[in-house]
Amino acid sequence: MLEKVFYGSKKYWLWMITLIIIIGIGTGAFMHQFWDGLGVTGMNRDVTWGFYIAQFTFLVGVAASAVMVVLPYYLHDYKKFSKITILGEFLAIGAVIMCMTFIFVDMGQPTRIMNVFFYPSPKSPMFWDSVSLMGYLILNILISRYSLDAEKKGIAPPKWIKPFIIISIPWAVSIHTVTAFLYSGLAARPFWMSAIMAPRFLATAFAAGPALLIILCLFLKKVSNFDVGKEPVKKLALIATYAMLLNIFFLSLELFTALYSGMSHHIAHFQFLYFGLDGNYTLVPFMWASTILAVIAIIITLVPKWRNTENTLLVGMIAIFLSIWLDKGLGMIVAGFTPNTLGYVVPYWPSVTEFLISLGIFGLGIFIITGLYKIVLTVRRQLKPY
Amino acid sequence: MSVNRRKFLEMTGAVAALGLSTKGLELIAKDSAHGNGNSSAIRWAMVIDLSKFMNNPQLTKKCVDACIKEHNIPKIENENHQIKWIWEEPYTHAFIEQENEKLPNAIKDMPVLLLCNHCDNPPCTDVCPTQATWRRDSDGVVMMDWHRCIGCRYCMAACPYGSRSFNWFDPRPDIDNMHADYPTRKKGVVEKCTFCDERLSRGQIPACVEVSEGAMIFGNLNEPLSPVRRTLANRFSLRRKPELGTHPEIYYIL
Amino acid sequence: MYNSGKVIIGILVFIGIFISPFLLNFGGGQAHTKPDPKIPVQYEKCIEDVEYMKAYHMDMLNEWRDLVVRENQRFMQFEGSKIEMSLSKTCMKCHSSKVDFCDECHNYLDVNPYCWDCHVTPEEVQ
Numbered sequence: 125m126l127e128k129v130f131y132g133s134k135k136y137w138l139w140m141i142t143l144i145i146i147i148g149i150g151t152g153a154f155m156h157q158f159w160d161g162l163g164v165t166g167m168n169r170d171v172t173w174g175f176y177i178a179q180f181t182f183l184v185g186v187a188a189s190a191v192m193v194v195l196p197y198y199l200h201d202y203k204k205f206s207k208i209t210i211l212g213e214f215l216a217i218g219a220v221i222m223c224m225t226f227i228f229v230d231m232g233q234p235t236r237i238m239n240v241f242f243y244p245s246p247k248s249p250m251f252w253d254s255v256s257l258m259g260y261l262i263l264n265i266l267i268s269r270y271s272l273d274a275e276k277k278g279i280a281p282p283k284w285i286k287p288f289i290i291i292s293i294p295w296a297v298s299i300h301t302v303t304a305f306l307y308s309g310l311a312a313r314p315f316w317m318s319a320i321m322a323p324r325f326l327a328t329a330f331a332a333g334p335a336l337l338i339i340l341c342l343f344l345k346k347v348s349n350f351d352v353g354k355e356p357v358k359k360l361a362l363i364a365t366y367a368m369l370l371n372i373f374f375l376s377l378e379l380f381t382a383l384y385s386g387m388s389h390h391i392a393h394f395q396f397l398y399f400g401l402d403g404n405y406t407l408v409p410f411m412w413a414s415t416i417l418a419v420i421a422i423i424i425t426l427v428p429k430w431r432n433t434e435n436t437l438l439v440g441m442i443a444i445f446l447s448i449w450l451d452k453g454l455g456m457i458v459a460g461f462t463p464n465t466l467g468y469v470v471p472y473w474p475s476v477t478e479f480l481i482s483l484g485i486f487g488l489g490i491f492i493i494t495g496l497y498k499i500v501l502t503v504r505r506q507l508k509p510y
Numbered sequence: 511m512s513v514n515r516r517k518f519l520e521m522t523g524a525v526a527a528l529g530l531s532t533k534g535l536e537l538i539a540k541d542s543a544h545g546n547g548n549s550s551a552i553r554w555a556m557v558i559d560l561s562k563f564m565n566n567p568q569l570t571k572k573c574v575d576a577c578i579k580e581h582n583i584p585k586i587e588n589e590n591h592q593i594k595w596i597w598e599e600p601y602t603h604a605f606i607e608q609e610n611e612k613l614p615n616a617i618k619d620m621p622v623l624l625l626c627n628h629c630d631n632p633p634c635t636d637v638c639p640t641q642a643t644w645r646r647d648s649d650g651v652v653m654m655d656w657h658r659c660i661g662c663r664y665c666m667a668a669c670p671y672g673s674r675s676f677n678w679f680d681p682r683p684d685i686d687n688m689h690a691d692y693p694t695r696k697k698g699v700v701e702k703c704t705f706c707d708e709r710l711s712r713g714q715i716p717a718c719v720e721v722s723e724g725a726m727i728f729g730n731l732n733e734p735l736s737p738v739r740r741t742l743a744n745r746f747s748l749r750r751k752p753e754l755g756t757h758p759e760i761y762y763i764l
Numbered sequence: 765m766y767n768s769g770k771v772i773i774g775i776l777v778f779i780g781i782f783i784s785p786f787l788l789n790f791g792g793g794q795a796h797t798k799p800d801p802k803i804p805v806q807y808e809k810c811i812e813d814v815e816y817m818k819a820y821h822m823d824m825l826n827e828w829r830d831l832v833v834r835e836n837q838r839f840m841q842f843e844g845s846k847i848e849m850s851l852s853k854t855c856m857k858c859h860s861s862k863v864d865f866c867d868e869c870h871n872y873l874d875v876n877p878y879c880w881d882c883h884v885t886p887e888e889v890q
Contacts, residue, residue: 161697162661163678168590172663172676232661232676232698239640239660250639250664311633311754312670388609465672466603470590582884648836655833656882690852690884711838 125272128502129495135347136498143491150484153477154229162232164477170464171472173457175482176230182332182453183219183226183489184303185325187260189333190216191296192363193356198289204355210275210500211352212337213268216296218493220261225485249305256299263292268496276503300325313460315393318381324374331367332448334360335441340497342438349510350501358432361441365425368444372418375451393459402469407458410450417447552649553731554628554705555759556716557741560601562725563621569725570598570621573718580706580717582694584684593675595703596625596718607751623718623726626673626703627750627758628652634665634674643700650731650759651705661698670751671758674702731759799872802864810858811842825851825879852883860886 132140157164167174193212196202228234245251267289274281301322307313308321338360344350382390395401397411424430424440431437463469474482504510563569577583577596586592601613604622628645632652635644642659645652666674680697688694692708695701706716714720719728729736738761747761765771789796810817812824828849831837839846848854859865862885870877 161677161679163588163591163697167678169592169594169675170590170672172666227662230662232663232700233659234661236640236658236660239642239658243640243658245639245641247636248639248664250637250662254639306664310637310668311756312668389607460667465606465670466599467606468603646836653833657829657833686890688884688888688890690856690886690889693852693882694884696878696881707836708838711836 125276125499125503128499131502132498136494140491140494143487143494146487147484147491150481150487153480153484157229157477157481158234162230164475166473166475166478168470168472170468170470171458171461173230173461174472175474175478176226178453178457179482179485180223180226180230181303181325181457182449183223184257184300185329185448185452186333186336187216187219187223188296188300188326188329189337190264191293192330192334192360193337194289194296195293196359198286199293202359204353204359207352207504208337208341208356208360210268210272211340211497212333213264213271214496214500215333215337215340215493216264217261217268217496218489220257220264221492222485222489223257224261225488226482229481229485249302249309253299253302253306256295256302260292260295260299263288263295267292272500272503276507278507297326300329307460312465314387314390315460316456318378320374320377324371324378327367327371327374328448328452329367331364331371332445332452334364334367335444335448338364338441339438339445340493342434344497344501348501350504351510357437361425361431361437364441364444365422365431368418368421368425368448371448372422392463396462396469397455397459401463404462404469404471406471406473407455410454414447414450414455417443417450421447551732553630553759554650554710555729555731555738555761556625556705556719557727557738557747557761557763558623559725559727560620560622560762560764562723563623564616566723566725567621569723570623572721573623573726574598576717576721577703579687580709581692582685582688584681584694585686586681586684591678593677593681593701595675595701596623598622599624605748605750607753608748622762624671624673624750625718625760626652626705627671627756627760628703628705630757630759631755633668633670633754633756637664637668639664649710651707651710652702653704653707654701656693656695656699656701659699661700663700665700670754670756674700676700797872799868801866801868802861804858804860804865806858808858809843811847811854822877851879852885856886862887 165174165176190212193205193209197205197209228237231237240251240254267285270285271281304322304325307316308318310316338357341352341357344352379394382394392401396404397407400408421440421443424436424443431440458472461470462472574596578585581595583593583595598621600618601620601622602618604624628651630645630650632645635641635652638644639662640658640660642655643652643665644655661676663676666676677695677697677699682688682694685694706714706718709716715728719726727737727741729738731738733739741763742761745763747763749758749761752758812820817824828851832849838848838850840849841847856862862880869875
């Protein structure tokens with residue numbers, strides 16, 4: 125089925141070649157970072173994780189969100205998701221590969237990465253994160269390959285795939301829980317050390333992931349006439365709405381705990397994010413943008429007429445996605461380090477190299493997802509021309 | 511009593527699972543590379559006398575320079591990329607958890623030497639995915655293996671004391687008077703104070719302690735007559751962020 | 765054969781690329797020069813014989829690395845005296861020139877051990 129990526133319209137080829145060029149630029153930037161060292165990024169002795177790890181954190185959520193289509197369809201026989209499940213699984217594959225690549229480029233000694241598997245460390249959440257991401261990738265490749273193959277042949281998928289599908293459901297929850305554990309167990313970082321880290325991660329995942337999936341489905345309908353149907357989109361939009369509401373609720377819980385308790389070393393991080401600290405206002409506009417987008421998203425998605433009309437739905441989903449990206453992919457990591465353990469505020473902003481490498485990785489992800497979606501669309505078009 | 515095949519398989523499976531689970535628990539509770547903090551034969555600790563440093567302004571630099579010289583530590587211009595194994599901070603930042611506006615200014619600005627606390631319960635060694643850093647059972651030193659470190663910087667995120675530094679570039683161009691008695695490190699690995707483990711294995715005390723003119727006391731906490739035990743028995747002492755459960759082994763006396 | 769012109773040209777290009785290392789070294793390239801490591805002048809006795817070292821010095825150094833760094837065993841007995849298991853401080857006390865000794869064979873075989881990214885050679889001491 126992979127050969128189907130090589131056949132497509134002029135626009136498709138232009139899209140893919142543009143992505144290859146972007147990936148090439150990212151690779152070149154990475155070679156610069158590989159030879160000179162991570163000092164070419166904006167990270168420093170105090171803000172030791174930055175844009176790369178933030179993107180990894182955000183994308184794990186997107187990857188985990190595949191469970192939102194897999195669970196209803198496979199576990200509860202929700203037939204309306206029949207056309208959309210594979211799209212969710214392929215999105216997960218692209219997202220997990222991006223996650224792994226972001227981790228790879230963030231390492232000081234990436235050639236030693238196999239040490240994580242040669243010297244297993246059961247006490248380290250990072251070890252378990254590597255294991256669970258690897259496992260999730262393999263699960264999704266296995267499940268999507270065999271179910272799409274069966275669909276192409278017009279038969280039911282093989283029986284043995286069912287246990288893997290069932291396992292993938294708790295596994296999806298686990299990959300994002302383990303990622304939350306990376307942060308929420310660190311006594312050194314009061315901003316992260318919160319029991320609600322994992323629930324919040326899951327809520328943002330189940331909002332941003334379905335939002336992205338809806339955006340992609342609407343996009344597919346526009347560029348290639350492929351329609352998953354109104355029902356799955358309606359249901360996904362409802363899921364994203366509830367998840368976003370939960371996310372906002374959880375955020376307000378965090379704000380209450382920090383602000384009502386009055387503990388200065390907890391409040392400082394929120395102050396840095398929303399009002400600036402010690403003359404450093406870098407993230408303030410982005411956090412307020414995230415808040416405003418969240419409000420817009422909730423207003424749109426709570427009104428059924430707006431949630432179920434495609435134009436307004438698109439705006440609402442983009443608002444959800446961007447709001448969560450600004451919060452998780454820009455704010456969360458840096459705020460954990462600012463102020464640092466000695467109370468200093470050290471500014472951080474990604475460098476040009478860091479930005480280009482990240483762009484290359486996003487290009488890689490979009491490339492993979494485009495290719496995989498192309499396969500699905502071609503298979504389905506050959507089965508029933510649309 | 512007769513056992514049919516199914517029962518036999520079930521029993522074997524149950525016994526195997528039990529055996530594996532206890533082994534699994536054992537593995538998680540006690541990593542092969544480091545122990546649980548209670549079984550050390552030696553427990554190295556350090557006492558830093560803050561008033562001695564307050565009264566002798568050149569002393570902190572002397573101790574820091576001794577460390578830099580001993581370990582080929584680079585002097586990096588960019589503040590954000592500095593490598594600091596032992597360094598000086600004012601009291602208000604060193605003991606940031608001790609918020610006390612009414613302290614005299616002399617105390618607030620007092621120079622405090624900070625280094626790796628060689629905790630009994632180090633959060634950094636728990637999070638390392640390759641065991642490139644671990645707590646030595648035999649003497650409590652939190653060690654570094656620069657051959658194994660992948661530079662993920664998780665330990666730096668986990669350390670509550672800011673004791674760890676990362677090599678953002680190749681350190682060699684910034685090393686003055688490089689010697690062959692101690693390896694340099696390379697770009698992409700995390701480094702920190704190792705209580706001069708290379709000197710400890712030769713029966714010597716750490717380089718900073720040696721030049722500290724008595725302002726730093728080093729010894730074995732498990733030895734009741736050691737200088738650290740005797741000092742701590744007679745003086746009020748402070749540790750950094752003790753509420754975090756790390757059990758740091760650097761004590762500060764005033 | 766269809767497109768025989770393109771195919772034959774392609775095969776010739778491939779052969780050219782494949783044998784290029786041989787062509788480049790024809791008539792006295794680097795691969796021709798046999799490695800000539802300079803045996804140290806103050807050579808008394810190495811801790812192992814030449815044949816063992818040729819075959820196992822990498823494994824021995826890895827073993828030393830784990831013993832010193834991870835097992836806290838810095839010293840070993842050799843002929844009644846205590847020596848330190850150290851590349852820079854023991855091996856390179858006699859084999860003091862990396863360029864004249866270590867690099868000779870390593871360059872010939874195009875091997876790039878990264879020991880000296882960190883371990884300081886006598887030549888580099890400032």
